[in-house]
Amino acid sequence: MSRAVHILLVEDNRMDVELTLDAFREGRLANTIHVASHGQLALDYLFGRGDHADRHRYPLPDLILLDLKMPGIDGFEVLRQVKQAPILRRIPVVILTSSREEGDRALGYDRGANSYLIKPVSFDGFLDIVRKVEDYWLTINVGPPETE
């Protein structure tokens, strides 16, 4: 890894954010996690709008962890815009949600999600998931070529 790994966590639940950050802190990799607490903020970050225009402070992430159910612009809409934007569409998007609903799963994959994970209730399960995401998406998986 020549440079730090950047993860964009799109999650409106503050406690889930803290648990996720905590789980990643227990992980092995040196990650920088950027948090967008709602869909609009996620889009502003990804499209470099306003304050987020500074790509040094807010670099394009290597992985997007996306919650689905959020007020206003929800995860599906964020996903749609990401997968339609030429500069963003190759970024792996891992949906991390409480929903096991078939409709949500279908729509998630239809819109181009790269993975669909269900948040476990137990913290141990949560830790396990975060570790596996790190292992798979940030270590084993070979990402898209760096774009200029």
Added chain:
Amino acid sequence: MSDGLSTPEALQAELGELRSRLHHLEQDRERVERTLRERTEMLQALIHAAPVAIDMLDPQGNVLLWNPAAERLFGWTAEEVLGRPLPMVPDDKQAEFRCGLRELREGGAALVEVETRRQRKDGTPIDISLSTGAVRNEQGQVIGVLGVIRDLTRRKGLEESLRRYGERLSTLHAIDQAILLARSPEAIAGGALGHLRRLVPCQRASVVLFDPDRREMSILVVDVEGPTRLGAGTVIPLSDFARAEVLLHQEVLQFPDLDALPERSPFLEQLRREGIRRYASVPMVVEGKLIGALNLSSRELVPFTVEHLSVAREVADQLAIAIEQARLHQEVERRAREQEERVAQRTTQLQAANQELEAFAYSVSHDLRAPLRAISGFAQIIARRHRASLNEEGRHYFENIIEAGERMGRLIDDLLAYSRLGRRPVEPRPVSLREVLAPILKDLARQIQEARADIAVAEDLPEVRGDATLLGQVFANLLTNALTYRRRDVPPRITLAARADHDHVLVRVADNGIGIPAEHHDKIFRVFQRLHGDDEYPGTGIGLAIVRKAVDLLGGRVWVESTVGEGSVFCVQLPAVVSPLVGAGA
């Protein structure tokens, strides 16, 4: 005289003889004349006294003889007709009359009792029976034609009234049939009017129904010649009708001449505009209640006869019953339909409410997960990372929080699984029970090992018609229960076997566990019904409810057979896979 010459004596004698013969001849002639006179008088008396009309015509058709019966029958006196053409042949019978006359003149056959029609002096027609005969002179020429005429009016009248009576009967019968069929009031009345107009001459017949509450009357059906503005469906205020109070007394309301009325109600005025002169309204009464009227209208001033009105009354009576019955019938049908609609509506409402409730249960359980994750997550972080800064009691309490969180997590997961059932359409297809069971047994491997259990799954499991996911939930729950509710110190022995029988497969999951008292055999399949404390046997009280719901969705049945202290057998009856050949069924 053979010898030629005669003597004077002989001549004298001969003369005397001639005189005597002449005398005889004269006597004979007188006798013949007398006889003839007598006979003529006799004949004349006969003709005079005959109760049948007798006429005689010359070959040109002029009247030679006209007897008193003819005078009486036709109204012309002998003086009025003698020497003139026969006056009582109506125009439409002239050709027939001439033809008969000519035939007879030319030696054709006489008529015997031929029925035809003549007219009286006052113009009224009269049905007669005619017999004829030719009168000839010595040369055989026809010099006169005799006609003997019998009045058939009475017989005709009898026949006519018989015919009308028959028609009345058949009309009433037709209406009776309509009553039996209990069709719509419109159809009943429409059919009856058609029949009625054949019996009673009128240009318009209608049935109206009264609505006393709304003080209206509506025209149910009209049978009319030509266009009308008072057609079926027309509703008019009762006050615009005419003297309905007469009908209330169940009397026939009659207007012999609308033109002669000093003032006309709007209804009668409209009829008048449509050319109606004469109007009669016959009440229709059921059980003393006036429900409507049968109306007859005529453009002619010829009165409705007593017979016409009596037919109309009979028809009105029958119609009243028929219409009332049909209305009752329709009312019953309407109520039944309403009831059905109400039931359907209620069912829809209940289904909606049920779905809403399930959706609510789902979203509540779902939303409980996030705070629960936070509670147990942070409790675990503290218990693990900040263990050192807690005393024994603190550590214990945190362990309690974590344990309760785990239980609540299982409960939520089960609830979600339960309410997720049926949210997805089930499409039954052939499913191999072995393939359903394999992953379940793998998941349970650790529990089986820990309990030192023995699970024997039959080799020859048939296919069933179902849904792999639902079947997985059914058997995962049943096997988990069989492992859980075991007797202390007795290692679980569990068998799973199935038997195909006609159109279903019966799967039996038998254990040697604690068993279930008979009074709980139904209760255990309901949500949150638990027979044991969580410390004794852990569980959420949802597993068997999931089993019941999934089996219901698959169109099957589930029940338990059990003896306390010996074990339980859970029986699951599922639809068998019907072979396509049989399924296509000849």
